[in-house]
Amino acid sequence: MALHYRSFGFQVLVGMVVGLALGLVARTIGAGPDGDLNWLATALKTVGSIFVSLLKAIVPPLVFAAIVASIANLRALDNAARLAGQTLLWFAITALIAVVIGITLGLIIQPGVGIGAGALATKQPESVGGWLDFLKGLVPGNSLALSGSTQIGEDGAATTGISFNILQLLVISIAVGLATLKVGDKAEPFLAFIRSLLAVVRAILGWVIRLTPIGSAALIGTAVATYGWSALAQLGVFTGAIYLGLGIVLLVVYPTLLAANGLKPLPFFAKAWPAIQLGFVSRSSVGTLPVTEAVTQRLGVDKGYAAFAIPLASTTKMDGCASIYPALAAIFVAGFYNVPLHAMDYALIAFVSVIGSAATAGLTGAIVMLTLTLSTLGLPLEGVGLLLAIDPILDMGRTAVNVAGQVLVGVIVAKREGILDESAYYGDGALVAV
16 A cells, blocks of 8 residues: 555645644644634634535535435446345444444443543533434425524624534435436436536535645644643543544454455555545545545446445444444443443443434534433433543544445445456556546
């Protein structure tokens, strides 16, 4: 997996190193004259925010066009229903493996035990995930999946914003895609427009992705400048447990599953690396979607199947955010508050992780999934506040594993169904353009 100075992966790696250095410099400079961020930290935060905003802006049309087109493309695939079923089955299998690893590590390490109740600040989360809220959230309130929210600032001023609910947009997109299959030939003019829209959106997103080295420098730098090592020191055991679990899934479980299906792991990681890197720095599985789909095709997965599986996976397949993290976090919170967990509680954690992962759709981070898990177990929701300070640091690793898992399922299902081009999997083909 040699890196060339002109390659995308090398440029992103350089950006991360530069960002780390700039973050350390910004932290050394200290606070500004009014106690605010200094000029370097402000610049890093601004550039990083702009990069993430650009990714978020392109997500709604990308999700809608990609999922509608991918479902319509199922007509060209043999055994489309079987492919869809196998994809969902492997989503569940890999999620279950990940959550079992999270629970096992939690039981061995006991990350919340021994931390004094006054050592960390706690607060109720601003939003709480519950099963009724999740089910109601599946039903679109309008045809555009728009939702409004009001936030109260520290000065008491209210700010109202409008955003897309990606989970509802996913439901709308699936419904429209299925309707195109039902209508048949009459839907062709509409599908021609959707395919053109998808091509245009991908071109725009390709321009944004070219800014990734700059965006990665700013995002890494902001994390270091803002959180430094103090937050990690307070929650060091928990942070270590999370990254240990992510490492086991990424470097042990995934290679084992590939080998069990007759594939060598090294070509997988060599070609999936650009998507994994982008997921790490952007903290957005949906924003990484075009690169994820491109590397999946580069690995030899049938183009039609990849166009179906990856958009769906980018919104619902979250081994990091929805499996390892909530399992370990729930055990951490239980240990912190000295609440005993029993066998049924661990079974509930596994159930929530496998079934409720769609609750993380469209979110940068896994707060909704965590509150959903805690509320299901009856654990104090103030425990979320313990983990907010280091969430951006954890989310980088979580999203990288999410993206790797999304590519993995596509490759495994394609291999098992005989639609994987193994010459492309083992070849040296260039990254497909986004």
